[in-house]
Amino acid sequence: MTQALNSKQIEDFKHQGFLIALPVFSHTEMDQLNQELPNILSLLKPGESTKEIREWHEASRLLFDICMDKRILDYVESLLGADFYMWASNFFIKEPHSMETVGWHQDAYYWPLYPIESLTVWVALDDVDEQNGAMRVIPASHRQGMVEHRRQEGDDSVLSLQADVSAFDPDEAVSVSLKRGSISIHDDKLLHASPGNASSQRRAGFTIRYSPNRVKCNLKINPHFRVFPARGDMCRINPLGEIPTQRYGRLFREHQSIEESGQKREKEFWVKKISEKGK
Ligand SMILES: O=C(O)CCC(=O)C(=O)O
Numbered sequence: 001m002t003q004a005l006n007s008k009q010i011e012d013f014k015h016q017g018f019l020i021a022l023p024v025f026s027h028t029e030m031d032q033l034n035q036e037l038p039n040i041l042s043l044l045k046p047g048e049s050t051k052e053i054r055e056w057h058e059a060s061r062l063l064f065d066i067c068m069d070k071r072i073l074d075y076v077e078s079l080l081g082a083d084f085y086m087w088a089s090n091f092f093i094k095e096p097h098s099m100e101t102v103g104w105h106q107d108a109y110y111w112p113l114y115p116i117e118s119l120t121v122w123v124a125l126d127d128v129d130e131q132n133g134a135m136r137v138i139p140a141s142h143r144q145g146m147v148e149h150r151r152q153e154g155d156d157s158v159l160s161l162q163a164d165v166s167a168f169d170p171d172e173a174v175s176v177s178l179k180r181g182s183i184s185i186h187d188d189k190l191l192h193a194s195p196g197n198a199s200s201q202r203r204a205g206f207t208i209r210y211s212p213n214r215v216k217c218n219l220k221i222n223p224h225f226r227v228f229p230a231r232g233d234m235c236r237i238n239p240l241g242e243i244p245t246q247r248y249g250r251l252f253r254e255h256q257s258i259e260e261s262g263q264k265r266e267k268e269f270w271v272k273k274i275s276e277k278g279k
Pocket of ligand 1: 134
């Protein structure tokens, strides 16, 4: 098994639920990627925002190759073990002076995946810090299990289904500062959020999600779910995706919104709770 992370980093991830500042891409590679990014963004239709760029690794070889970069997979293998797949990617781009935030949440609340064992790699396309709206995380919050999420309207968050802030202390949050080309990794139960970008510097991140092969998607909730085996055995319990051949491409499928998926997932949690009580 590949051990790109040392045993202290693996322990830290288990205890804190995240790792930061892991080097991956060189400055030259980042310059190249940022130079090519407009070719992807130009595929958005009028009225669509960068949030709509979801799972375009299924249509764009440029993005697919980032998701399957050996250096990233080596880190992920240290945490998930020898058999895992990649299944999602999206951009979180905050332009200068953009007040859009991401409310407190746990990724697993939105994903119809069982068991809850997935993780996210956040690739920094820019230098990211408190000034331009870096992600904030609550260390070790993944160990307290799932927190109730509630609908919250009327703030600047791109997510309206947000974690109940009475269940944790937002003042314990730490900022995930990253140099461009480096990555952070977070557990799917870690509470995280991000503030607006009041600075004059762009804050762009590309997130990639990975799961062990034993993790199965409820296709009734997400019928578009496609996996790309990354390491080890072929994943046989989820539908396989097709590797894209064109360098820049987009999906035209009707995505279920993240909110919609969260609502269905919320119902599932609810049903589970009732059935647990009934035991
Ligand atoms: O980049 C951000 O601001 C939030 C990212 C996020 O919520 C995630 O990667 O799950």
